[in-house]
Amino acid sequence: MKPRYKRAAIIVGALIVISIAAVLILNALNSNIALYVTPSEVAAGKSPAGQVFRIGGMVKDGSVKRDGLTVNFVITDMVKDIPVAYTGILPDLFKEGKGAVIQGRLDPSGKFVASEVLAKHDENYMPPEAKHALEQAQKNGNK
C-alpha cells in the first residue's frame, strides 16, 4: 500500500474511534446527569418530572421517623419543606440539623423517594449544594 493511503487509513481509524467515543459521551451526558434542585424549587414545581434529580438542604430537626428499615424525614432550606422516604442504611454522618444531599425522584403525592443519601465525611462539612439551597432561599425570602 502507498504510504499516503496508509497514513489516511490510520487517520480515518483514529477518527472513527474518536467519533464513537463522542457519540457515547454525548449519549451518556444526556441521560446520566442529575440536576441539583433546592427544596423551594421543588415546592414551586420546578423539578424535572419523572426524572432522577438531587435535592440539597438540611435535615429538619425532629423530623426523622423510623419504621423498620424505612426512614421518613424532611429536607428543608428553612423556607420550604420536602418530605423524603428512604429505605436502607443511612450514612454515618446523616443527622438532624446537618446538611445532606439526596438523590431520587418525586412520586405523584409530592413525596421525594430517595435512592441514595449522601452525607459527606466530615462532621463540620456542609455540602455546597445544601449551602447553596439555604442561601437561595434566604435571598428570595428577603426580596
Next chain:
Amino acid sequence: MIPEFGHYALILALCIAIIQGTLPLVGAHQSRREWIMLARPAAQTVFLLLGIAFVILAWSFYSNDFSVLYVAEHSNSQMPVIYRLGAVWGGHEGSLLLWVFLLSTWTFLVALLSKALDEFMVARVIGVLGLVTTGLLLFVIATSNPFERLLPAAQDGRSLNPLLQDPGLVFHPPMLYMGYVGFSVAFAFAIASLLSGRLDAAWARWSRPWTTAAWVFLTLGIALGSWWAYYELGWGGWWFWDPVENASFIPWLVGTALLHSLAVTEKRGGFKSWTVLLAITAFSLSLLGTFLVRSGVLTSVHAFATDPTRGVFILIFLVLVVGSSLTLYAWRAPKSTLGGKFSLTSRETFILLGNVFLVVSAASVLLGTLYPLLIDALHLGKISVGPPYFNSVFVPIMIPLLVLMGIGPWTSWKNSNLLDVIKRLWIAALVAVIAAALIPFAMGEFTWLSSLGFLLAFWVITSGVLQIIRQAKAGKPTRSFIGMQVAHLGIAVFTIGVTMVGAYQEEKDVRMLAGESVSVGGYDIQLQSVRPVPGPNYKAMQGTFLLTRNGKLEATMYPEKRNYFSSTMPMTEAAIDASLTRDIYISLGEELDDKAWAVRVYYKPFVDWIWGGCVLMALGGLLAMSDKRYRMKLKKVAA
C-alpha cells in the same frame, strides 16, 4: 527550635533548587562545563535538605509538639504512634511537603543512576526537575508552610479524621505520589530532548525504565486507595468514579499509553513527537490532579483543603508548565509524524491504535470530571456526573482495547502477516467463547455483559499463555517479554474480578435482632450479639456474627460502629471474611428500636481479583524494568 530548623531547611532548599533549575540549563546551552557540573551536587543538596525538613516534621508528630499548627490540627497524644506518623501526610501542608520531597528523591536517583549518560543531557534533565521543584517549594513556603507555629501551644491536638486512621493511609499517599511525581522524570527527559534536539532511540531507552517505575508506583497507589475505600469507607464499593479517584486514574491511562509509545520509539525510532507529547501530558495531568484535589474546587470525600489562594497558585503553576512546554514542543518537535515505515498490520499500528483508545478514554474521564465544574463556573446550574456516565462511556472504549491486547503482542515490528497471527489465535478464540458461554451458567445466571467480560478476559489470558509457550520453545524469553505478558495477564485478572462483582454480587440491608439470620450468596449469617468494646482512642459497639455454609461454621465476624473521643462523627468499621473466590462483607448500621440493628451484608464473588490484577500489572512493570538489556545498553552508551 527544631521546627524552625525545618522551615529554614525548606528555604535553603528553595535557594539551591533555583540554582539547580537555572545554571545547569544555561550551562548546557552555552557549553559551560563548570555550570553543567553543578547539576548533580545541587540535586543532592536539595534532596538532603528536604529530607531533613521531612524528618523534622515527622519528629514533631512523634514528640507531640502541639506548638506546630499543622501537628495540632492533625494529631493528638492519644493516637497510636503509627497513625501519628501517617498523619504527617494526612493534611494539605504535609502532603505537599511529601510531594516535593519525593520529587527531590526522584531527582536524586536520576543524579545517582545517570553516570553513563552524557553530561549535557544530565544537566538538562536535572535542570528541568529543578524548575519544577522551585515552583512547588515556592508554593509550600508561600501558602502552605507545615512548620507554622501555634502560640500559645495547644494542650492537645484536634486529631486526624478517623477515616484516615488506618494502615491504608500510611501507605496509600506515598505510593500514589511516587507515581504522580515519577512522571516528572519522563517529562524532564522529554523537555531536555526537545531543548537539545536529540530525540533518538537512546533517549527513549533512558526514559523508559523511569516511566515504568513511576507507572508501577501509580498502579499500586491507585490499587491501595481502592482497597482502602473498600474496607474503610464501610459500604463495600471499590471504585466510585469520585473526582479525586479520577484525578489519579487519568494520568495512569495516559502513562500507560506513554509506556507503549516509548516502546516504539526505543525499538523503531518512531512516534517521537507523539511520545514527547504524551510525556508532557502525563505530567501535566498529574499536576492537574494535584490542583483538583488540593484546591478544594471539588466537593468529594477527599476534598479536605479549601483555600482559594492555594488553588490560584497551583493553577498559575499549571498554566506555566503546560504553556511553556507546549510552546517548546510546537517550536522544537520533530516534523516527521510517525517515524520509520511500517505497514498497517505491524505492531506499530496495534500500539498506535491502543494508544488512541487509551487517550480517548482518558479524555472521556477528564470530561466527565470537569463538566460539573465547568457548568457551575458558567452559572448554568449545578449538576452531578455520576458513575453511570463513566460506566457507559469508559467500558465500551475498553472492549476493543482488550481485543487488540490479545492480537498486538503476536505481531512483529514493521510488517507481519495478519493471516498467520489469526491462524495461531484460533485456540484462544475458542477458549474465550467456551468460557463466555459456560462461566455465567456456572455462576447461576447468564447475562450478556458478564459473558462479554469473560470472553475478553479469557481471550487475553489464552493468547498470552500461547505466546509464552511459543517463546519458551524458541529460547529463553527476555524479562521484558515476561513482564509484558504478566502485566497483560493482570488486566485479564482485573477484568474477571470486575465482571464477577458487577454481575453476581448480592447486597442486603436488613433489620436484625440477636439470634436472627440472613442468607446471602449461599451463606447464612447469624447475629449473636452487639456489645460495647473499648478502643485506644474510641469506644465501639461490636457485633458478633456467625458465618455458616450448609450448617458448617466458616468464620466469626466482628463489624464495629466506632465513636472517636476527639470527634462526634461515628465510623463504620466493616468486617470482611476474604477468600480467593469471594468476600463476605458485613457493616453495622445504626441501632433501631428494641435493640434491633440495621445491618448490611454483601456477598462479593472474586472481588480480590481486582486488586490481585493490579498487583500483577505492577509486577509486570517491575520485571520489564529489570530487563538485562537496559543494563547492558547502559554500558554500551558509556563505552
